[in-house]
Amino acid sequence: MKSKKTALAQGFIRCHDCGCLSKQSDKNSHCRLCGGHLHRRLPNSFQRSAALLLSAFCLYIPANIFPIMTVTRLGVGEPHTIIGGIIALINGNMVPIAILVLVASILVPLLKLLGIGLLLLNVHYRWQVHAKKWTILYRIIAFVGRWSMLDIFMISILVSLVDMGSVAQVIAGPAATAFAAVVVLTMFAAKNFDPRLIWDNQR
Amino acid sequence: MNPTNLSACPECDLLLKPSSPVVGDKAHCPRCGYLLQRPRKQSVERTFALSIAGLILMFPANLMPLVGIKMLGGAKDGTLWSGVVALFEEHLWGVSALVFLSSILFPLLNIILSLLISAHLYFNRPNRHLAHWMRWLQHMDEWAMLEVYMLGIIVACVKLSSTSELKFGFGLYAFVALLIITGMLASSLDKVLFWRQIGQLRT
Numbered sequence: 001m002k003s004k005k006t007a008l009a010q011g012f013i014r015c016h017d018c019g020c021l022s023k024q025s026d027k028n029s030h031c032r033l034c035g036g037h038l039h040r041r042l043p044n045s046f047q048r049s050a051a052l053l054l055s056a057f058c059l060y061i062p063a064n065i066f067p068i069m070t071v072t073r074l075g076v077g078e079p080h081t082i083i084g085g086i087i088a089l090i091n092g093n094m095v096p097i098a099i100l101v102l103v104a105s106i107l108v109p110l111l112k113l114l115g116i117g118l119l120l121l122n123v124h125y126r127w128q129v130h131a132k133k134w135t136i137l138y139r140i141i142a143f144v145g146r147w148s149m150l151d152i153f154m155i156s157i158l159v160s161l162v163d164m165g166s167v168a169q170v171i172a173g174p175a176a177t178a179f180a181a182v183v184v185l186t187m188f189a190a191k192n193f194d195p196r197l198i199w200d201n202q203r
Numbered sequence: 204m205n206p207t208n209l210s211a212c213p214e215c216d217l218l219l220k221p222s223s224p225v226v227g228d229k230a231h232c233p234r235c236g237y238l239l240q241r242p243r244k245q246s247v248e249r250t251f252a253l254s255i256a257g258l259i260l261m262f263p264a265n266l267m268p269l270v271g272i273k274m275l276g277g278a279k280d281g282t283l284w285s286g287v288v289a290l291f292e293e294h295l296w297g298v299s300a301l302v303f304l305s306s307i308l309f310p311l312l313n314i315i316l317s318l319l320i321s322a323h324l325y326f327n328r329p330n331r332h333l334a335h336w337m338r339w340l341q342h343m344d345e346w347a348m349l350e351v352y353m354l355g356i357i358v359a360c361v362k363l364s365s366t367s368e369l370k371f372g373f374g375l376y377a378f379v380a381l382l383i384i385t386g387m388l389a390s391s392l393d394k395v396l397f398w399r400q401i402g403q404l405r406t
């Protein structure tokens with residue numbers, strides 16, 4: 001009953017870009033308003049999203065194990081991992097900022113990895129769920145994604161500012177690349193996920 | 204049924220009769236709650252004006268120093284560009300490119316595209332590239348991360364404040380102003396209205 005109300009069930013395809021509806025029977029595969037490709041749903045949404053998510057999972061491990069930056073003071077180098085940086089902030093009595101970094105660089109990536117994983121499982125096994133709540137989960141994931149870049153930007157500022165030779169220097173570590181890749185891959189995974197698939201599976 | 208009189212929700216594909224909400228109202232999808240449209244007063248005019256202001260502010264925000272530090276006799280200024288260069292010199296090409304794209308190139312393109320589109324709509328000039336520009340603008344939206352960069356500046360400053368003397372440059376004020384302008388720009392640009400006008404210009 002529910003599925004009858006969708007545009008697709010009535011024979012219309014919505015353009016992903018401009019929102020213009022086209023008849024499904026039209027031979028034309030391009031939107032008549034903006035010229036974009038017409039697809040019933042995002043093409044290969046599940047496969048693309050899952051592939052990107054798996055790569056992000058793999059890179060999440062080096063991102064947390066390896067040092068994200070090395071702080072050198074008077075010749076003594078001190079490597080920091082992401083968690084190490086947060087602990088250093090707590091020890092320096094900067095708890096609010098420590099919480100901010102904890103949320104942006106640990107909780108948000110974890111939420112994204114697990115959340116997209118759950119959304120994909122939901123779509124693959126056609127769980128009968130409260131679809132509205134799952135759509136809200138999708139929206140939260142899509143919204144928070146970019147905020148994990150906080151750590152990367154902070155490192156880019158520290159690296160450029162603290163560069164006094166042997167006196168004091170900040171050098172970015174290998175985890176920075178891995179972490180940046182996790183952020184970008186999960187953003188793409190969220191972008192490739194089509195929330196309409198959740199609704200399509202509900203009976 | 205004529206598809207031009209109907210629309211569909213982008214997140215649950217519910218077939219909808221297009222509502223025409225007045226300024227100050229919001230149109231939500233009745234099934235999934237997606238915010239379909241939020242009309243703004245003089246959307247085209249405001250977008251036009253704000254993108255000009257944003258374009259002007261891009262120059263001081265990018266060229267003038269954001270933050271400077273003094274540490275053990277040495278002094279250094281940081282700009283948006285110097286962060287990119289510092290990462291590049293440490294051979295983190297991927298991270299450096301990502302920081303360049305999300306803090307310099309995409310915000311700039313975002314403003315230029317908004318300016319081009321709103322100028323064409325304001326002066327009623329048809330252009331065959333309008334739909335392409337609008338599509339690019341929509342895809343680029345989430346990759347311009349000035350507000351996340353601002354948070355990165357704050358965290359970096361807090362981290363440095365205990366060991367060195369900080370001074371805020373004029374570029375930082377321009378950057379904050381740019382941040383406010385791009386925020387207003389995003390909320391004044393009514394995508395549904397823009398697409399409708401682009402369609403009308405073409406016919």
